Amino acid sequence: MTESPRAMVGRSLEGVAILGTAAVIPETGARLVDNDEIDHLLTGRGQRTMSAEWLAMMGVQRRLWTCVPGDPPAVDAASTDSMLAEAIEATIADAGIDRSDVDMVVAATTTTSRLTTSMAAVATGRLGMQCATMEVRAGCASAAYGLATAYAHLGLGAGCVVVVAAETITKVAPGTGPPAYLAGDGAAGVALARTDTPGSGLVASWLSGDGSLSALAGPPGTLPPNQADLDQDRYRLVMDKRFDEAAAPWWPVGPTSVLDAAGVRADAVDALVMNQANRFRLVQTADKVGVPADALVDVVGKTANAGAASMLVALDRACRTGRAGPGSTVLVAGVGGGLCAAALVLHP
Incomplete structure (x- = not known):
């Protein structure tokens, strides 16, 4: 560099103000996993586990899994688009607005569940929403790029933009060594809107x-x-x-x-x-x-x-x-x- x-x-x-935020854990198709369970998993596979010192340095204690890393996803595993839809709903609820108030949804992810279709379109389709949609993919910085995109469109005339992010990294993570401990899934969102509030x-x-x-x-x-x-x-x-x-x-x-x-x-x-x-x-x-x-x-x-x-x-x-x-x-x-x-x- x-x-x-x-x-x-x-x-x-x-x-432009933040109206609401949300972080969601799917009710089905995902579960929380701690380090002890991963130790047991890797030991059963004949693989080495990571030391307590390394885990403390990384800071990881538990994580959400939609899939056991290294295994094929289950048929009923939560998908990126299903978690995005949950995040949209929860964010809108926290913001105290209606779906019809949203002018645009920006979805940030690195683990899309469709080859071509925007995850924002698929997620809003699950909710019966009609608004502008787009997907942003910029690695783990995707949500920051999504926020920048939202502010840009709010400057162009949008009244309310919801930015959501979801990942199903465990579906592509190798089930060995550090990735087995570091890989996590999740979904969250933020609603941004024009406001007269100064500052x-x-x-x-x-x-x-x-x-x-x-x-x-x-x-x-x-x-x-x-x-x-x-x-x-x-x-x-x-x-x-x-x-x-x-x-x-x-x-x-x-x-x-x-x-x-x-x-x-x-x-x-x-x-x-x-x-x-x-x-x-x-x-x-x-x-x-x-x-x-x-x-x-x-x-x-x-x-x-x-x-x-x-x-x-x-x-x-x-x-x-x-x-x-x-x-x-x-x-x-x-x-x-x-x-x-x-x-x-x-x-x-």
């Missing part, structure tokens, strides 16, 4: 990336599926160590750059919301950016690495604990496969 990577810096947009809105956004790293993270198999890739199990998630090394400097550069663009000091941040890769990366980033330790929103112990969904789960937690409330400053940042990176400064 160059010291100052080329980035798209977005201007501010006043008069609320987007202060600045920053989007960047490095496509030369795209082959180092994610399933290497191509679509539509072909027999050669299936035979070599190339539709399982792969995370090359070189990607983690190359991605490391991107974690602080986005937050630092967007704070500079917004004219906001790091110590003025009330909530730092990121995709929950692992606790080590979250704490390291907060420290390098200079954000107060108590501003870091850490839900990785309950979500593990649930990709794009984990960011909106963290945003929901920030809103419910008062760290992302009226008058607060929220820093959202994400880094994911691609490489894709994004950061935003918000006044909720």
